Amino acid sequence: MGNLLEHMGIERDRVHFSWISSAEAIKFVDIVKEISEKVRALGPNTKLVKEYNE
Amino acid sequence: MNTCTKRIREIASALLEKKEVEKVIGFATGTIPMASNPIVVTSKQDVEKLVFNSTCGLNLANYIRNHKGKIAVIAKGCDARNIVTHVIENQADREKLHIIGVPCSGMIDKNKVASLFKDDIVEFIEDGDTATIKSATKEETINKKDYLRHNCSLCTHKNPVIYDDLACDEGEEQSLEIPYPDVDAIQSLDANAKWQHFQELTKNCIRCYSCRNARPLCYCPTCFVDEAGPQWVGKGQDETDVNTFHFLRAFHCAGRCTDCGACVEACPMDINVRDFTRKLNKDSFELFGWEAGLDTTRRPPLDSYSPDDPNDFIK
Amino acid sequence: MILSSKEKGHTMKFITIDKKDWAKGIENSRKAYQLFGPVKEKNGVLIKNLEKGVLPLMEYTDSVMSAKSVMFPQSEMILKTTLDESKEDHHIMKRVDTNYSPRAVVGMRPFDAKAIQLVKMNFDTKDFRDPYWCDAYEATTFVGLAVNKPGLYDFSTSAGSGPFGEDGLDVLLADMDDKYVAKILSDKGQDFIDIFAVGTSSDEKESQVLFDVLRKEAEKNIASAIETDKLKDKTILYLHEAPFWDDVAFSCINCGTCTYVCPTCWCFDIQDETKRKASTRFRNWDTCMSSLFTSHASGHNPRDAKTQRVRQRFMHKLKYFPDKYEEGIMCVGCGRCVKSCPVNIDIRKVAKTMNSYENKE
Numbered sequence: 001m002g003n004l005l006e007h008m009g010i011e012r013d014r015v016h017f018s019w020i021s022s023a024e025a026i027k028f029v030d031i032v033k034e035i036s037e038k039v040r041a042l043g044p045n046t047k048l049v050k051e052y053n054e
Numbered sequence: 055m056n057t058c059t060k061r062i063r064e065i066a067s068a069l070l071e072k073k074e075v076e077k078v079i080g081f082a083t084g085t086i087p088m089a090s091n092p093i094v095v096t097s098k099q100d101v102e103k104l105v106f107n108s109t110c111g112l113n114l115a116n117y118i119r120n121h122k123g124k125i126a127v128i129a130k131g132c133d134a135r136n137i138v139t140h141v142i143e144n145q146a147d148r149e150k151l152h153i154i155g156v157p158c159s160g161m162i163d164k165n166k167v168a169s170l171f172k173d174d175i176v177e178f179i180e181d182g183d184t185a186t187i188k189s190a191t192k193e194e195t196i197n198k199k200d201y202l203r204h205n206c207s208l209c210t211h212k213n214p215v216i217y218d219d220l221a222c223d224e225g226e227e228q229s230l231e232i233p234y235p236d237v238d239a240i241q242s243l244d245a246n247a248k249w250q251h252f253q254e255l256t257k258n259c260i261r262c263y264s265c266r267n268a269r270p271l272c273y274c275p276t277c278f279v280d281e282a283g284p285q286w287v288g289k290g291q292d293e294t295d296v297n298t299f300h301f302l303r304a305f306h307c308a309g310r311c312t313d314c315g316a317c318v319e320a321c322p323m324d325i326n327v328r329d330f331t332r333k334l335n336k337d338s339f340e341l342f343g344w345e346a347g348l349d350t351t352r353r354p355p356l357d358s359y360s361p362d363d364p365n366d367f368i369k
Numbered sequence: 370m371i372l373s374s375k376e377k378g379h380t381m382k383f384i385t386i387d388k389k390d391w392a393k394g395i396e397n398s399r400k401a402y403q404l405f406g407p408v409k410e411k412n413g414v415l416i417k418n419l420e421k422g423v424l425p426l427m428e429y430t431d432s433v434m435s436a437k438s439v440m441f442p443q444s445e446m447i448l449k450t451t452l453d454e455s456k457e458d459h460h461i462m463k464r465v466d467t468n469y470s471p472r473a474v475v476g477m478r479p480f481d482a483k484a485i486q487l488v489k490m491n492f493d494t495k496d497f498r499d500p501y502w503c504d505a506y507e508a509t510t511f512v513g514l515a516v517n518k519p520g521l522y523d524f525s526t527s528a529g530s531g532p533f534g535e536d537g538l539d540v541l542l543a544d545m546d547d548k549y550v551a552k553i554l555s556d557k558g559q560d561f562i563d564i565f566a567v568g569t570s571s572d573e574k575e576s577q578v579l580f581d582v583l584r585k586e587a588e589k590n591i592a593s594a595i596e597t598d599k600l601k602d603k604t605i606l607y608l609h610e611a612p613f614w615d616d617v618a619f620s621c622i623n624c625g626t627c628t629y630v631c632p633t634c635w636c637f638d639i640q641d642e643t644k645r646k647a648s649t650r651f652r653n654w655d656t657c658m659s660s661l662f663t664s665h666a667s668g669h670n671p672r673d674a675k676t677q678r679v680r681q682r683f684m685h686k687l688k689y690f691p692d693k694y695e696e697g698i699m700c701v702g703c704g705r706c707v708k709s710c711p712v713n714i715d716i717r718k719v720a721k722t723m724n725s726y727e728n729k730e
Contacts (some may be wrong), residue, residue: 001305001366003333003334003337004301004304004305004308004330004334004337005301006245006248007237007241007248007333008242008248008249008252008297008301008330009243009245009246009247009248009249009250009252010245010249011245016369017367017368017369018368018369019368031369034369046299047249048294048297049294050288050290050292050294050295050642050644051064052292052446052649084713084715085707085715085717085718086521086522086708086713086715087521089713090713091620091712091713091714092619092620092712093619093620094616094619112711112712113536116622117619117620157468172430173430173520174430174431174517174520174521174522175521190518257412258410258412258415260434260443260625260626260628260629261625262624262625262656263624263625263630263659264624264625264626265624265626265709267622267623267624268622268624270709280660280661282661282664288640288642289638289640289651289653290443290444290640290642290653291442291443291444292444304376319711320622320624320626320711321711322433322626322629322630322709322711323412323413323433324411324412324413325412325579328467359663
């Protein structure tokens, strides 16, 4: 799915997959931080977002 | 009449006469040039309506669901692969199908042929490897090989993978050094150029859903685009909704699409919707060594688990 | 001679426009009209809003889509409201601000104009007036381009229209090599030609003779027809219960192509979309080929099966509509559905089957 989104022009770093156990709080925090940084670096997404009604 | 059509009629006629099948699903000559019309034949005298030529671009596996008795169906290489997919997905019972396989030399790209003319084509006559096409003002003879649909020019499974009868001799399969040149071309673009490519591609889509309905893969009782509670996607012409439809439609075909080209054949707006599905075919092949519809005994990659499945994408 | 508005009023039925002056006239008309017309895109010829500098395509055989979208876009935002309860008018739907300044469709086919008259019977009735469609219709001037060389799919002469049909048009243009001759058919048409401001007036009798010659030549080129003469005498139930519908419908894949390319199909669906506090109501084309079209909230669906839906389409066009309005069939013979249908379901063949059906029992 990530591959097809990337193929359509949605940057790969906007879609993340992870498997985190409820006991892995540290991993959860690390991954959320990593995702946030990567998405922030890309800036706001304008693709697949409706423009009317703003 | 080509030998293939002759054989199809003989086989169909014998099957109906011996009451081995209740009906035969095949193609008839259309009412307009370069068109063919899927028909069902139940009596011996109607067998004469059956034809096979390079305008039979739709996929007849689309018509094999929900029959009570045994049926026969004409199947090109790609149709046969979709029949395999139907068997795997429990949409068709192999025992109730008599497959009349047709090794296929490729279907004509009707739009490419039409682009040779300024006015309407009034006649299309095939003769072996060539075809003669007439409009009111012009006549052209083409080498059919040069006017194949894109999927047919890249086809590596022209011979049916399963069949009960063959309507003509099997041909030699081509092997391709670069099987997905179109996907590679898109893949080499940057994110914005890719996005632009797909925006341009679907710009004039009218959401008639002929691509979805022409494909044998889409048999869900209620498609996600038609679901009203909850509603997954907007129904208007907003590009976000149009692209969501195309993206999800394609994704629902991951590991199932045989690249039969019926979706593109059906599109009234001449949109190459295969640009979406081909990427998934390439991924299925590269990640799972899988080509859809080749084997009734193997489960498709997306409904089976193996410890060897690639999982680099999971952090 | 450049026309002045003073000359308006006395009859000036025909204008000759030199093709060299055509682009200038189009530019002149932009001052007063939003222009629509045929454009060639990679998907085929479509009827679109003509952006600045774009001329309508005047040489084409078929357009994939018809001109109905000018009044009846495939998706149209119609109403809007806010869900913000601190606002006084929250939850009250109000019309959106659509631009209904004068529009002109230039280069449309005569059968499309006729089709708009058929669609009008639905949107503009004695009892109800659809404001969105009617406001757009009233704003629009229809400038048709006669078909000198009808394509293979055209059977308009047997469907109440024709290559030189005038129904629903304000101006009819005929291509005569290096010039267009415009026949003015209404006051709206006269206004358009005044603003177009290019061309010289032509002799009425002579021009009409030229039109007639071209029309006869064009009509000769139309080789196929739709047969409907006996349908009036057959009852609805008789046709409805006929045994051929399963065969007609067998190949249908239930896509919406035929209804969307059809210039007379008028059905629509209403959708509400909400984003944050803004709620918007849209009207989208709908298609009777979809099972969702008749799906009830209860789960019941009166046209659940493909055959029922296919029968509905042909019965509506060829039986229900003619019986109800007595204005002929709901088909103008443009041939778009014949050309675009992925499985080659041909309305001419279906009409013939219906027309010749005799129950022998």
